[in-house]
Amino acid sequence: MQPYMTYAEIPCVKPESTQEKSVAIPELSAERPLNVDEPSEVLQKVQLESIASSSEIRDALKDxxxxxxxxxxxxxxxxxxxxxxxxxxxxxxxxxxxxxSAIGP
Incomplete structure (x- = not known):
């Protein structure tokens, strides 16, 4: 088992219906800087993997x-x-x- 997942390996959620759904994605007029006041608020790789592999979260994202x-x-x-x-x-x-719950305390 690999100790980490590459970005390409993180599973995605696909619509359940056989009909394709089109969702309008708003275009950003300008990029926003990503500023973090507290470095402790940045999720660790293992936490991101827990989120990506959670069936509960994946099911919720179907809403x-x-x-x-x-x-x-x-x-x-x-x-x-x-x-x-x-x-x-x-x-x-x-x-x-x-x-x-997925990322723990």
Whole structure:
């Protein structure tokens, strides 16, 4: 068994239906810098692998409402505000709880 996974080996979630779904992905007008105030907040590789291999998280990502929330956060010029709004929804809170559970304490 390999001690780590390459990016190409991280599994992806595909729609269950045989019909292709088209999702409009907003284009970013400018790249955002990735600033981290606390280096301890950056996930370790083993934590990312736990998230990628979790069937609970993969199943949750099949929810179209959750997909829209994540795309909205990712495509927003003010991602922190969008993240705060998403945390007000049950589907996103459940999703983040599953992530926290997967990465451990």
């Amino acid at each position: 179209e409402n959750l997909q829209k929330l994540i795309l909205g956060i990712d495509g927003s010029p003010d991602a922190e505000t969008e993240l705060d709004k998403a945390m007000g929804t049950e589907v996103f809170r459940i999703f983040t709880d599953k992530i926290r």
